[in-house]
Amino acid sequence: AKNQGRNNYQFFAPSMNESNMHRLELEHSLRRGLEKNEFTVHYQPQIDIPNNSIVGIEALLRWDHPQKGIISPAYFISIAEETGLIVPIGEQVLRYACLQNKEWQLSGLPPMRVAVNLSPRQFQQQNLVQVITDILQETGMEPHYLELEITESLAMHDVEFTIKTLNELRKMGITIAIDDFGTGYSSLSYLKRLPIDILKIDRYFIRDVTKDPGNEAIVDAIILLAHNLKLQVIAEGVETEEQLNYLRSKNCDLVQGYYFYKPLPVVGITNLLLNTFKK
Ligand code: C2E
Ligand code: CA
Ligand code: CA
Ligand code: CA
Numbered sequence: 046a047k048n049q050g051r052n053n054y055q056f057f058a059p060s061m062n063e064s065n066m067h068r069l070e071l072e073h074s075l076r077r078g079l080e081k082n083e084f085t086v087h088y089q090p091q092i093d094i095p096n097n098s099i100v101g102i103e104a105l106l107r108w109d110h111p112q113k114g115i116i117s118p119a120y121f122i123s124i125a126e127e128t129g130l131i132v133p134i135g136e137q138v139l140r141y142a143c144l145q146n147k148e149w150q151l152s153g154l155p156p157m158r159v160a161v162n163l164s165p166r167q168f169q170q171q172n173l174v175q176v177i178t179d180i181l182q183e184t185g186m187e188p189h190y191l192e193l194e195i196t197e198s199l200a201m202h203d204v205e206f207t208i209k210t211l212n213e214l215r216k217m218g219i220t221i222a223i224d225d226f227g228t229g230y231s232s233l234s235y236l237k238r239l240p241i242d243i244l245k246i247d248r249y250f251i252r253d254v255t256k257d258p259g260n261e262a263i264v265d266a267i268i269l270l271a272h273n274l275k276l277q278v279i280a281e282g283v284e285t286e287e288q289l290n291y292l293r294s295k296n297c298d299l300v301q302g303y304y305f306y307k308p309l310p311v312v313g314i315t316n317l318l319l320n321t322f323k324k
Contacts, residue, residue, distance in 0.1 A: 046281045048291070049242070068124060071121060071124050072124060072128050072130070074110075075108075075121060075124065075130050075134075076130065077123055078108055078110070078266065079130065079133060079134060079137075081111075083108055083109050083110060083245060084106060084107070084108055084109070084134055084137055084138070085106075085107050085108075085109050085141070085310075085311075086104045086105065086106060086138055086141045086142055086145070086311070087104075087105045087107050087308035087309060087310055088101055088102045088103065088104055088105070088109065088145075088159075088308060088309055088310075088311070088314040089103045089105060089246055089301055089306060089307065089308040089309070090301070090305060090306045090314075090317070091103060091160070091279060091299050091300070092178070092299060092300050092301070092302045092305050093298065093299055094289070094292065094293050094298070094299065094300055095293075099157065099321060100157055100158070100299065101148075101157055101158040101160060101299070102157060102158070102159050102160065102314065103159075103160040103161075103162075103194070103308075104138055104141070104142035104145075104159055104160065104161050104162070105118070105162075105308045106122075106134065106135075106138050106162070108120075108121060109182065110307070118320065119310055122164075124165055124193045125164075126164055126165070129166060131164045131166050132164075132166055132167055132169060132170060135162075135164055135167045135174060136167075136168075136180070138159050138161060138162075139176075139177065139180050140180050140183070140184065142161050142162060142184070143159070143180055143181060143184040143186035143191065144184045145159070145311065146158075146159040146190055146191075147184050147185050147186045148184055149315070149318060150190075150241075150301070152324070153323065154318050154319070154322050155322055156187075157190065158190050158191065158192045158220060159190060159192065160192040160193070160194055160222065161189060161191070161192070161193055161194065162194045162224065163193050163194065163195050164199075165196070165198075165199040165202070168195060168199055168207075168210070173210065174210065174213050174214065174217075175221070177191075177193075177214070177217075178217070181217075187218070188217040188218035189218040189219075189221045191219050191220070192219070192220040192221070192222055192243070193214065193219060193220070193221055193222070194222045194223075194224040194245065195221065195222070195223060195224060196223070196224050196225050196229065197224075197227075197228065197229030197241075198229040199224060199225055200256065201229065201235055204235055204238070204239075207239065208238060208239065208240060211239065211241065212240050213241045215240050215242075220242045220243065221240065221241045221242050221243070221246065222241065222242065222243035222244070222245055222279070223236075223239070223241055223243070223244050224245050225245065226244045226245055226246055226247060226266060226267060227245040227247050227249075227250055227263060228248060228249060233270075235274065236274070237274065241276065242276060243276055243277045243278070243279060244267060244270075244271045244276050244277075244278050244279070245279045245280075245281055246264060246267050246268075246278060246279070246280045246281065246297075247280075247281065247282075248266075248281045248282025248302075249280065249282075250263050250264050251264070251280050251282045251283055251288055251292075252282060252284075253301075254288055254291055254292075255285075255287045255288055256273075257289050260262045261291075264280070264291075264292075265295055266276070268295050268296060268297055272296070277298045277299065278297050278298050278299070279297075279298065279299040279300065279301060280292050280297050280299070280300045280301070280302075281300075281301045281302060282301075282302050282303075283300040283301065283302030283303075283304045284302050284303045284304050285304060286304065288302075288304070291303055
């Protein structure tokens with residue numbers, strides 16, 4: 046029994062230390078990355094499907110790591126969230142996206158909305174509205190061209206606070222989208238009360254929409270629900286022509302996905318916009 050105890054200890058202890066070390070290391074390099082300005086933004090077009098035209102762009106955080114190259118937020122977002130580092134990182138994303146959108150407008154492109162993801166931690170900041178107001182002022186970007194994406198679970202966390210904050214943001218002219226819709230556990234009666242403009246159907250449901258009747262039923266229901274609530278619908282993760290045709294046949298408003306464009310770095314998206322709109 047004594048031996049076994051020791052073995053158990055040895056079995057568990059190193060792996061626990063290892064994962065703690067990994068977390069600490071990651072937190073440390075996130076902090077360093079923030080100081081060294083290693084965070085950057087890639088941009089993915091949103092397409093209006095009746096007209097096949099680019100009408101919006103989602104800003105997606107990237108970590109341009111000096112050794113590891115470009116890293117997706119999937120690898121670090123939860124630690125950034127837990128440590129609170131997502132607050133300064135997210136503010137940076139918002140600032141870059143507003144500045145970039147203003148630059149595109151100044152270069153003569155037709156004005157369009159830029160969508161920025163807000164993490165739960167950011168949304169809970171008491172000074173969020175002020176932070177956003179300051180960034181808009183500082184960059185000269187009109188609130189009308191900013192969209193904020195929040196997740197369903199966040200919105201449902203403290204409904205009264207969420208409603209109050211969203212009302213303030215919308216009064217400024219900002220558009221509000223619920224991201225990853227269908228994956229959280231929201232109550233539909235709350236959804237009706239939320240002052241929002243757009244529902245984004247999660248990629249998970251789109252993936253098999255033309256193969257899985259269950260997903261088809263869910264996608265159809267979300268589109269009808271959104272339209273009945275006078276909301277626009279965006280389908281994310283559209284990768285095939287079949288998915289696109291299906292969504293078009295169901296009157297989905299906008300799509301986003303690899304079928305049209307992957308998220309692109311600043312130079313790539315700027316060239317794409319210039320080639321598309323300034324022929
Ligand atoms: P999301 O907000 O749901 O963003 C959509 C994700 O799907 C992006 O992953 C995008 O690159 C990917 N995607 C787009 N089209 C397709 C497609 O056709 N197929 C597939 N397989 N994937 C597609 P990404 O950029 O790696 O971001 C992952 C998640 O990280 C985002 O999911 C979002 O939750 C979070 N995130 C990204 N940027 C930010 C940010 O600035 N702040 C915060 N708080 N979270 C962010
Ligand atoms: Ca999003
Ligand atoms: Ca999403
Ligand atoms: Ca998602």
